[in-house]
Amino acid sequence: MKRKILITGATSGIGKATAVLAAKNGHKLFLSGRNQSALSELCKELHAVGYFAADVVQAEEVSQLVEEAKKDMDGIDVLLNNAGLGIFDPLENANLADWHTMIDVNIKGVLNVLHATLPHLIESKGHLINLGSLASHYVFPNSGIYCATKHAVFAISESVRTELAKKIRVTTISPGSVNTPFVEQTKNNDLLDQLRPSFAAGMPVEWVAQQIVNAIEVPEGVNVSEIIMRPFRPEH
Numbered sequence: 001m002k003r004k005i006l007i008t009g010a011t012s013g014i015g016k017a018t019a020v021l022a023a024k025n026g027h028k029l030f031l032s033g034r035n036q037s038a039l040s041e042l043c044k045e046l047h048a049v050g051y052f053a054a055d056v057v058q059a060e061e062v063s064q065l066v067e068e069a070k071k072d073m074d075g076i077d078v079l080l081n082n083a084g085l086g087i088f089d090p091l092e093n094a095n096l097a098d099w100h101t102m103i104d105v106n107i108k109g110v111l112n113v114l115h116a117t118l119p120h121l122i123e124s125k126g127h128l129i130n131l132g133s134l135a136s137h138y139v140f141p142n143s144g145i146y147c148a149t150k151h152a153v154f155a156i157s158e159s160v161r162t163e164l165a166k167k168i169r170v171t172t173i174s175p176g177s178v179n180t181p182f183v184e185q186t187k188n189n190d191l192l193d194q195l196r197p198s199f200a201a202g203m204p205v206e207w208v209a210q211q212i213v214n215a216i217e218v219p220e221g222v223n224v225s226e227i228i229m230r231p232f233r234p235e236h
């Protein structure tokens, strides 16, 4: 069945790759991110229904985004609540503003989009997909506050699933490192030099997109509640 899908963070990485695959499979798409020109180009390329540039931290912009998406697609079946970022640094000497940014985007942003979209998902008996991470389950050095935000995302998913299991599907996608520009948000250059190779050797973004689209396309009676994906490199 073809779905009406709203994607945040559609201008790059996992959101963009999922948009590409979902469009190929014939789903209707409404795209968001902050980068207006990237959205406009992608919308044209994928023949998406529409796009709206919004900062997920700004509740009023998010509310306009969701209303536009609902109007243009005539409903919302799936929310891919994907926009997020990690600014990695050791806790000692870390910049407090960076911690606040991660909490604003990864928690408050996710909640802003969820709050505005939830009534529409309930109406369509739809599907909420939140981007968690392996960091939703483990705490890694130099990324503790990012891990805290992704633990929160998992708890948010589970809270929605617990209360609304009979009304909407809820999926958390929890990948380990994926080869996207994600790591470039880190400002600590020594750490960035260490991290770049491990993200470059991470999972191809198309593999994650494939799992997201699979979760969207499951048969009627199924809810894939979480997908945990880890890089797997057997020794030769």
Ligand SMILES: NC(=O)c1ccc[n+]([C@@H]2O[C@H](COP(=O)([O-])OP(=O)(O)OC[C@H]3O[C@@H](n4cnc5c(N)ncnc54)[C@H](OP(=O)(O)O)[C@@H]3O)[C@@H](O)[C@H]2O)c1
Binding pocket: 008, 009, 010, 011, 012, 013, 014, 015, 032, 033, 034, 035, 036, 038, 054, 055, 056, 057, 082, 083, 084, 085, 086, 105, 109, 131, 132, 133, 134, 174, 175, 176, 177, 178, 179, 180, 181, 182, 183, 199, 202
């Ligand atoms: N890459 C990984 O290894 C990995 C692993 C596990 C989980 N994740 C999660 O996957 C999600 C996507 O990450 P990615 O790897 O695809 O990173 P990415 O390539 O850097 O993409 C991030 C996306 O989020 C959007 N975004 C960031 N801040 C925003 C804001 N304030 N308002 C609206 N949109 C915003 C960006 O769009 P604009 O710049 O246009 O605003 C961009 O489209 C994130 O939630 C991340 O935590 C990533």
